[in-house]
Amino acid sequence: xxxxxxxxxxxxxxxxxxxxxxxxxxxxHKTVGTTQTILGLVGDTSRLDIDLxxxxxxxEAVRRVQEPYKSAGRKFHPEDTVIKVGDTQVGGGxxxxxxxxxxxxxxxxxxxxxxxxxxxxxxxxxxxxFKPRTSPYSFQGLRGEGLRLLSIxxxxxxxxxxxxxxxxSQLPLFDDVDVIQVGARNMQNFELxxxxxxxxxxILLKRGLSSTYEELLMSAEYIxxxxxxxxxxxERGIRTFETYTRNTMDVAAAPVLKELxxxxxxxxxxxxxxxxxLVAPLACAAVAAGADGLIIEVHNDPPHALCDGxxxxxxxxxxxxxxxxxxxxxxxxxxx
Ligand code: PEP
Ligand code: MN
Numbered sequence: 001x002x003x004x005x006x007x008x009x010x011x012x013x014x015x016x017x018x019x020x021x022x023x024x025x026x027x028x029h030k031t032v033g034t035t036q037t038i039l040g041l042v043g044d045t046s047r048l049d050i051d052l053x054x055x056x057x058x059x060e061a062v063r064r065v066q067e068p069y070k071s072a073g074r075k076f077h078p079e080d081t082v083i084k085v086g087d088t089q090v091g092g093g094x095x096x097x098x099x100x101x102x103x104x105x106x107x108x109x110x111x112x113x114x115x116x117x118x119x120x121x122x123x124x125x126x127x128x129x130f131k132p133r134t135s136p137y138s139f140q141g142l143r144g145e146g147l148r149l150l151s152i153x154x155x156x157x158x159x160x161x162x163x164x165x166x167x168x169s170q171l172p173l174f175d176d177v178d179v180i181q182v183g184a185r186n187m188q189n190f191e192l193x194x195x196x197x198x199x200x201x202x203i204l205l206k207r208g209l210s211s212t213y214e215e216l217l218m219s220a221e222y223i224x225x226x227x228x229x230x231x232x233x234x235e236r237g238i239r240t241f242e243t244y245t246r247n248t249m250d251v252a253a254a255p256v257l258k259e260l261x262x263x264x265x266x267x268x269x270x271x272x273x274x275x276x277x278l279v280a281p282l283a284c285a286a287v288a289a290g291a292d293g294l295i296i297e298v299h300n301d302p303p304h305a306l307c308d309g310x311x312x313x314x315x316x317x318x319x320x321x322x323x324x325x326x327x328x329x330x331x332x333x334x335x336x
């Protein structure tokens with residue numbers, strides 16, 4: 001971090017700032033010019049409050065030269081993180097295909113979808129049990145019962161399962177869930193992130209509706225700071241002025257996040273678009289952009305789905321898409 005002081009700054013104030021910074025455990029290198037002084041800080045500056053320093057009377061400007069996300073960042077961890085989930089892995093060249101309904105609705109529904117996506121090459125099964133719905137009158141998910149049905153589908157197919165947690169009090173119900181999803185609306189629920197830092201399971205962290213890459217990585221940092229290094233980043237579309245699609249898929253998220261971070265990155269073309277017809281082209285774009293995988297909503301009867309029917313594709317469409325994605329992913333690998 002570099003602190004640029006105002007011209008002709010007061011010597012007593014400068015000494016007091018240098019002492020205060022040294023007390024925070026960072027080395028301070030002072031460069032005194034004819035009219036302006038610059039302080040170069042070396043060491044762990046991640047705990048320094050940049051806004052507090054910027055607001056000091058003698059400070060002109062503060063520049064970070066290092067990212068504030070030390071654990072999630074690539075700088076101190078150059079090699080890609082690969083996360084093992086059951087017999088599969090996320091990252092490390094595997095094309096992760098997480099497929100399943102937005103919500104678990106019944107044993108028959110989740111088992112039928114699980115069998116078909118497994119046959120099409122899905123590596124994990126998704127299914128929401130706790131649903132963050134905009135309206136309190138919409139279907140809220142089967143909650144604990146939904147997770148029980150998801151376990152049945154897991155046993156039937158052998159597919160590891162992914163499901164969303166909304167509150168840490170629900171954690172005991174997630175014993176048989178392999179990957180815990182933190183949804184877009186909870187990306188900055190810092191208490192939840194902190195608690196999940198103690199969990200011994202991978203966390204699928206979705207980008208908030210209007211969050212920057214840095215904010216997403218800082219949320220990953222919350223989980224990692226607690227000791228849980230198994231974080232999968234997920235781009236799920238962001239809010240823009242466009243209303244034709246439910247959200248706007250930010251395809252740049254894949255290469256940008258992979259450049260800034262060693263964590264695996266997957267893309268959700270279903271919530272990104274809100275339209276089943278757009279899922280296949282966006283999924284292809286995600287793989288072409290270097291994503292480690294996709295999370296796709298698949299339903300056996302989309303018109304009657306209790307949640308997110310318009311963006312759900314049918315099992316047959318998923319089967320065709322999975323084939324195309326593998327061809328694309330192999331071609332990408334061969335071309336490198
Ligand atoms: C979901 O995966 O069904 C979901 C609610 O996702 P998001 O948090 O991205 O809206
Ligand atoms: Mn959904």
